[in-house]
Amino acid sequence: MKPVAPPRLCACGKIVASGERCQCQIINDRARKARHDRRRPSARQRGYNHEWRKARQEFLKHNPRCAMCGQLANTVDHIIPHKGEDRLFWDKANWQALCAHHHNSAKQREEHRPVQS
Incomplete structure (x- = not known):
């Protein structure tokens, strides 16, 4: 049987199960990707017509x-x-x-x- 790593402490202070992501990380990733997408030209502008x-x-x-x-x-x-x-x-x-x-x-x-x- 494979050993399971212990839970870890997220930077926000919450305890997160091994192999999972904290909700704050998921929210931050979504916000970062949304900022990137707002600056990115549309698919049509990039040639995908x-x-x-x-x-x-x-x-x-x-x-x-x-x-x-x-x-x-x-x-x-x-x-x-x-x-x-x-x-x-x-x-x-x-x-x-x-x-x-x-x-x-x-x-x-x-x-x-x-x-x-």
Whole structure:
């Protein structure tokens, strides 16, 4: 049987069970993400328009499986983040099909990892 870590004390002073997050942390994360989203351009402003939706649908028709796990894909991911650069945005060699799980977790962690020199 795997040992269970003891509860911990949150910065707010509440005791939190092992492996769980304090309600104050959840609220703070939501507020931080909302601030970020208010400053972020809309999906349309970032290039995800009708033309992209058509190209995405066509790409997924020919690449229906997640590049990471082989499950059905529902997202076209830019391997190298385009950061608004049209050449990278539309370069199909820079696209990969991903399932929602891998796009929203593994890929995001990878992109936010500090660059090592």
